[in-house]
Amino acid sequence: MTPILEARGLTKRYGRTQALAGLDLVAQPGRVVALLGPNGAGKTTFIRTVATLLHPDTGTLSVAGIDALRHPAQVRRMIGLAGQFAAVEAAMTGRENLEMVGRLFGLTHRRARAAATVVLDQLQLTEDADRLVRTYSGGLRRRLDLGASLVGAPRLLLLDEPTTGLDPGSRVQLWDAIRRLVAAGTDVLLSTQYLDEADRLAADIIIIDHGKVIAAGTPAELKTLAGDDVLEVHLRDAAALSGVAAVLATVGRDPRVDPATRRVSVAVDDGTRRLLEAVRALDHGGIAIEDLSLRRPTLDEVFLTLTGTSTAITGSSSGPEAA
């Protein structure tokens, strides 16, 4: 099968900033691919390159087998883009916005109207369709913006941080909408800085940092990168954190202490045995604990393991367990 996306050695420099530093990736059709990385990792630059809005300095890029750098006009016929801002006209109704984009995709008046109706229904926007967008909430606007990228029934949908800035309810609604699209056969490339978003939506996750791919695979594959299991201790009293960390250092390597939630966690192999060892050691030390658990690593931990930074990446409101 021809990959939906194939990038080789893409580089792009803005002044002193190397936005893409030799990015290589291959994405297969029929799957949601998530680009995951912190702010400034190069996610937006890559998406804009695929959307033919940017020309890379070096490298090659093909979209469904078409050379996107030589034939951008052909690529534009297959893609839909929803950027970080809701690029919809506030002084028009939802329906008018979609009809306008439909017209621009080359549909006749009648077909643009029909396509708008289908998309409004698909995104559960029918009720709000004939109100001016200036009266919409942020979540509605984003959904309409997603709708605008769908009127042309694109083969590849590009979503740049589709849920950034949305409240949890709106995020879930947008996720549902994206899932339904994928079920109907649209390929999706989305960028996100939320691990839970990538975990929930994507079949493949590509982690990028400093303009390069640093890991790629299914969520399950990536999770094994952070060790087999994670042993986590939740404390009642923050004063005992360093003591627990010292104990856990004897069963795994580099325990991670999170004072804010009073948790200490450590990656371990042979989880069950280490759990017992830890329980004994904690008991021996007389440390009072709230909770002790053995679980699979989260993508947060994968990310920390791979990049060594946690800044801006755990911005999602839900903790690791909730994800």
Place this chain on the structure above:
Amino acid sequence: MTDASVITGSPLHSTPGRVNSGARFWPSAVAVAQRTVRKFVRTPQLIGLATVQSAIFLVIFRYIFGGAIDAGGLPYVDFLVPGFVTTGILFAGMGAAAGVAEDLQQGLYDRLRSLPIPRAAVLAGRGLADTALVTWSLAVGTALGFAVGFRLHGSVAAGLAAFGLCVLFSFAFEWVFITIGLVAGTAQAAQGMSVLLTLLVFVSSAYVPVSSMPGWLQPVAEHQPVTPMVNAVRGLAGGPQVEALLAHTTAYYVGLSLVWAAAIVVVFGVVAAVRFSRR
């Protein structure tokens, strides 16, 4: 899964991934223009404010400064109104620069540039729509002019020709404003840069005769586009009486102003197009 079956059951979306032909140049330009016009029409406070501002401006010059300005024997109102209407283009057009900057900033142009349409059509649509909006404000300005006592002294045909010239000039200046909008970065910066263009308005024959300016400034006023534009419109509207006061014939100013307008369209049209399609 009922939703998914709705999608797959639809004849339109039965084959996601079909290739879109994309709209051709004019339909694209019209769709883009329609949006700009709708935005304007549906923001009544914008229209009201612009009208009130230009009325205040006209009244100040007509009744406050007017008495102190010697228009070479011509009633000042007949001297003023053609200049007021013509240069109103530059005030009314400023909104376009801010509007373009805003569209760019808010990602609308990213969406449009990712669509299978000729990119030049996006700019053409914007230019046409804004010309239409400025034409509306030209009509308002003209009506205000008649209301404060201005009268045509040439033929009605010449008066209409003067109005037509103003529409052409506004189309030309739209490209300056679009270019400003594209390079400014933010709407505020675009607004600030366009305000600099008011220098062209005041260092011209629009409100005072150039001969009343200091000697070093006169060549500047004579050799910038607004002066021949204003003179052409004034000559057409004022008839022989006004033509006698001008250094050249009305035909000369019409020709010169058209050359200026064409040059502005070519230079700024190209700059805007290059800037817009830059990747």
